[in-house]
Amino acid sequence: MIAERGKPAAVVLINPNARRLSKPLSINVLSALEVRYSLEVYSTTGRNAAIGLASQAADTGVELVIAWGGDGHVNEVANGLAGSASCLGIIPGGTMDVFARTVGVPRDPFEAVAHLTDERRAERRVTLGRMDDRYFTFSAGCGFDAEAAERVESRVPTKHRFGEPYFYWSAWRLLASTYRHRNPSMQLSGEWGDVAVAMVIASNSGPYAYFRRRPVRLTPEPRLDGGVDVFALRKMRIEALPAYAWKSVVSGSLAEHADAFHSADQEAFEVRSEEPFSRHVDGEPLGPASHVRFSVARDILKVRV
Numbered sequence: 024m025i026a027e028r029g030k031p032a033a034v035v036l037i038n039p040n041a042r043r044l045s046k047p048l049s050i051n052v053l054s055a056l057e058v059r060y061s062l063e064v065y066s067t068t069g070r071n072a073a074i075g076l077a078s079q080a081a082d083t084g085v086e087l088v089i090a091w092g093g094d095g096h097v098n099e100v101a102n103g104l105a106g107s108a109s110c111l112g113i114i115p116g117g118t119m120d121v122f123a124r125t126v127g128v129p130r131d132p133f134e135a136v137a138h139l140t141d142e143r144r145a146e147r148r149v150t151l152g153r154m155d156d157r158y159f160t161f162s163a164g165c166g167f168d169a170e171a172a173e174r175v176e177s178r179v180p181t182k183h184r185f186g187e188p189y190f191y192w193s194a195w196r197l198l199a200s201t202y203r204h205r206n207p208s209m210q211l212s213g214e215w216g217d218v219a220v221a222m223v224i225a226s227n228s229g230p231y232a233y234f235r236r237r238p239v240r241l242t243p244e245p246r247l248d249g250g251v252d253v254f255a256l257r258k259m260r261i262e263a264l265p266a267y268a269w270k271s272v273v274s275g276s277l278a279e280h281a282d283a284f285h286s287a288d289q290e291a292f293e294v295r296s297e298e299p300f301s302r303h304v305d306g307e308p309l310g311p312a313s314h315v316r317f318s319v320a321r322d323i324l325k326v327r328v
Contacts, residue, residue: 031087033060033112034080036073036100038092041116043132052091052114052132059140060087067096070307077103085109087327089139091132093117094161095176095307101151101324102158110146110325112139122160122305125228125247126328139327148322152227152251154315158323159304162231165294165315166209167222167259169301173308205259209300211284213253213292218284220255223294225317227251231271242285243276250288250319257282291318 089112090100207219226245230238278285299311
């Protein structure tokens with residue numbers, strides 16, 4: 024890439040299917056970015072396409088690669104840039120934009136542009152979680168919440184129409200329509216030994232999600248510069264859903280519930296099952312597996328904050 028004289032080069036990777044993105048908005052936001060940067064702009068064409076595009080940009084020495092989209096899109100760009108000298112910039116465009124909020128990026132796209140172009144802003148190296156060979160910025164899951172993510176992603180128009188509440192409605196419908204008690208089907212193994220569980224969520228940073236601007240917290244204080252926090256439910260009970268919701272949204276953490284298992288600041292742990300289970304990274308569904316290993320990748324991604 025040859026930058027315009029006096030302007031640093033930047034690549035913008037856009038998810039055209041992001042919830043909060045339109046053609047008129049794209050034109051205006053890109054015009055605002057062009058005041059500061061010499062841009063190359065690409066729209067992704069399918070799942071995981073942004074990983075390759077981000078990796079190619081890093082290989083050519085581009086200093087800033089901007090992900091414009093939701094959490095799944097940011098995850099793909101982060102996977103393409105991890106371990107490189109290129110810096111991730113974010114323009115939030117999704118339903119929750121959890122990682123963007125975590126690193127202090129405004130959700131309004133024009134405020135996000137101002138954030139990116141502010142010369143007083145720093146670049147920070149952050150730690151990522153890893154599920155096998157896939158990085159995650161804030162969370163990854165096995166079992167129930169991954170099944171809920173699959174259901175949401177299979178109904179994108181409905182997701183766009185109803186936003187955050189649709190994820191929670193989908194989760195409730197999934198639990199209610201399958202079976203009343205979700206018994207342990209996986210084995211969670213780590214320094215604590217083995218625990219039989221029905222669902223596992225790994226947190227690289229907090230919160231896990233948002234509900235009407237309120238953070239949803241499964242564990243007390245996951246840290247972006249620490250290890251991975253692991254949260255699991257030994258059994259999922261539909262009659263306990265009000266208690267789950269209260270503790271995660273109102274009281275600040277679900278980790279102390281009687282059904283829960285929690286261990287903070289872990290370097291590595293594993294999940295196994297006789298039958299394949301669903302998986303996700305940052306809300307992005309992956310293919311099923313019967314064995315996964317979680318680990319920590321220290322200071323592997325440079326982010327504009």
